[in-house]
Amino acid sequence: MAEITAATVAKLREMTNAGMMDCKRALIEAQGDLQKAVEILRKKGAATAATKAAREAREGAIVQHVIPGARVGILVEVNCETDFVARNEMFRAFADEVARTLATNPRAELEPLRLDAVGRIRENLKITRHMRMEVSGHGVVAAYIHTGAKVGVLVEVGAGSEATVANDDFKQLVRDITLQVAAASPLAVSREQLPAELIAKEREIAAEQVKNKPPQALAKIIEGKLEKFFQTYCLLDQGYVKQNSEISVKEHVSAMARQLNDTVTIRRFVRFQVGEAVPA
Numbered sequence: 001m002a003e004i005t006a007a008t009v010a011k012l013r014e015m016t017n018a019g020m021m022d023c024k025r026a027l028i029e030a031q032g033d034l035q036k037a038v039e040i041l042r043k044k045g046a047a048t049a050a051t052k053a054a055r056e057a058r059e060g061a062i063v064q065h066v067i068p069g070a071r072v073g074i075l076v077e078v079n080c081e082t083d084f085v086a087r088n089e090m091f092r093a094f095a096d097e098v099a100r101t102l103a104t105n106p107r108a109e110l111e112p113l114r115l116d117a118v119g120r121i122r123e124n125l126k127i128t129r130h131m132r133m134e135v136s137g138h139g140v141v142a143a144y145i146h147t148g149a150k151v152g153v154l155v156e157v158g159a160g161s162e163a164t165v166a167n168d169d170f171k172q173l174v175r176d177i178t179l180q181v182a183a184a185s186p187l188a189v190s191r192e193q194l195p196a197e198l199i200a201k202e203r204e205i206a207a208e209q210v211k212n213k214p215p216q217a218l219a220k221i222i223e224g225k226l227e228k229f230f231q232t233y234c235l236l237d238q239g240y241v242k243q244n245s246e247i248s249v250k251e252h253v254s255a256m257a258r259q260l261n262d263t264v265t266i267r268r269f270v271r272f273q274v275g276e277a278v279p280a
Helices: 006-016 020-029 034-044 046-052 089-104 111-121 168-184 196-209 215-233 249-260
Strands: 059-066 072-080 126-134 139-145 151-159 264-273
Touching: 006 020, 006 034, 020 034, 034 111, 059 089, 059 139, 059 151, 072 089, 072 139, 072 151, 072 264, 089 111, 089 126, 126 151, 126 264, 139 168, 151 168, 168 249, 168 264, 196 215, 249 264
Parallel strands: none
Antiparallel strands: 059 072, 072 126, 139 151, 151 264
16 A cells, blocks of 8 residues: 555545545555546536536526524535526425524534545535524524525514414514515614714715705705614614505514513524625
């Protein structure tokens, strides 16, 4: 058996672009034979994954998994190269398995699963991002995937008592909130959650837009523009789409809380859209 040195492992990695540990294991299995190790990696999909890794994965799907009991849920973006594969049952099964795995174990090692899927699907696949939520206190997490799986939403909504969480009206409210987030693309639950620098920038932009207006009217006009910004990008301030925006989401949630005789709080949400720019 030929000696398996660091240089040999590096050489195999250069030949296949497979991971360092995959190369070492393949060389051990091949008893140091480089060509045989390449064949082993190709059979396992590792070499295939590496050669396809240079291709951009811009298509894909948003998937979700909420663990029974609705106290833990996850939203995941998985990308591929073509829309044809994004609609493929094998790809969707892989993406769903990723979501189930991460929901149960957020520290799970997914690379073997990804490499296996690359070998079978024959495209570069990328697990781009995910958000996992776990309820604190009384409440639920809920998810919604829009038709075509290009947009997905995950929300956490809290209540004052467990009896409220089990109420069908509360459950419907939570579902409606996921639809609101999917349709209206808010940036934050409330204006208080918006970064101060973002508000300052919007104020600056508004001031520049109306700089030629009478000085005595400037402050009111700028505040009006900021209010419009909040109504567009803050979930609670948005018009409630299910009622044609005649009332705000905050007003609807408050009305439901009175009906349930409890407190109801939209704690957080995340909205993913396939291919959108992801902050570094």
